[in-house]
Amino acid sequence: MRIRGQIGDWPVDLTIELAPEEWAQLGRQVELPAVAQTAATETVATTRQDDGQWIAAREVLRLAGQMSGPELLDRLEGLAGSTAAGKRLLVRLRHSSEVKVESGVDAPVYHWVG
Numbered sequence: 001m002r003i004r005g006q007i008g009d010w011p012v013d014l015t016i017e018l019a020p021e022e023w024a025q026l027g028r029q030v031e032l033p034a035v036a037q038t039a040a041t042e043t044v045a046t047t048r049q050d051d052g053q054w055i056a057a058r059e060v061l062r063l064a065g066q067m068s069g070p071e072l073l074d075r076l077e078g079l080a081g082s083t084a085a086g087k088r089l090l091v092r093l094r095h096s097s098e099v100k101v102e103s104g105v106d107a108p109v110y111h112w113v114g
Helices: 020-064 069-080 083-094
Strands: 002-007 010-015 066-068 099-103 108-112
Touching (some): 020 066, 020 069, 069 083
């Protein structure tokens, strides 16, 4: 294989020689993107689920108007199906421009400001 061209002002003229087994190895490398495509499809499915949970989490707070942090976390855990996922949604709400968080007596209070 011969590659000719330029990198900036420098001329490039490369010759690459590969043995048949090296060509075969390169061919196997080309098959890997199919595995990557499968992983990308799974990521899209997970992202869609996360987006659905995010929309539902926003709706919970919007309908309530305001909720204490522990009460909201409890609702989000039930919505998301796990404590970790509920906490991720709570953090996302905390940083959302549609939500105002105030320090309450015992716990933060989340207010929907839309």
